Amino acid sequence: xxxxxxxxxxxxxxxxxxxxxxxxxxxxxxxxxxxxxxxxxxxxxxxxxxxxxxxxxxxxxxxxxxxxxxxxxxxxxxxxxxxxxxxx
Numbered sequence: 001x002x003x004x005x006x007x008x009x010x011x012x013x014x015x016x017x018x019x020x021x022x023x024x025x026x027x028x029x030x031x032x033x034x035x036x037x038x039x040x041x042x043x044x045x046x047x048x049x050x051x052x053x054x055x056x057x058x059x060x061x062x063x064x065x066x067x068x069x070x071x072x073x074x075x076x077x078x079x080x081x082x083x084x085x086x087x088x
Contacts, residue, residue, distance in 0.1 A: 003015075018032040018033065018034070019032035019039055019040050020032050020040075021040035021041075021043075022040065026078065026080065026084055026087055027046060027047045027078060027080045027082075027084065028043055028046045028047070029042065029043065029046075029047065029049070029076060029078065030042050030043060031043055042065065044065060047078045047079065047080050047081075048078065048079040048080075049064075049065060049076060049077070049078055050062035050063065050064060050076075050077040050078075050079075050086070051063055051064075051065070051067075051068055051074035051075065051076060051077065052074060052075045052077060052088070053072055053073070053074050053075075054073070054075065059075060062077050062086075075088055076088065
C-alpha cells in the first residue's frame with residue numbers, strides 16, 4: 001500500500017522486495033533473504049524443526065531437515081525454546 005511512497009522517499013524507481021518469511025505467534029519458521037523465487041530459508045537455530053510427509057491420508061513418522069527430499073510436501077512440526085513441544 002505504501003510502496004510508491006517508499007520509492008519516492010528513497011529516490012528510487014525500483015526496490016527489491018523480499019518474502020517476509022513465516023512468523024507466527026508460535027515462533028519464526030523462515031526468513032526471506034533473497035529475491036530468487038521470493039521464498040525464505042528455514043531457521044533451525046530459532047526452533048527445532050521436524051517434518052512429516054503425508055501418504056494415503058496418513059502422516060509418516062517425522063524426519064529431520066537432512067532427510068527431506070526435493071519435490072515432496074511436508075507438514076512442519078516445531079519445538080520452541082519457550083516450551084512449545086512438537087506443535088504442528
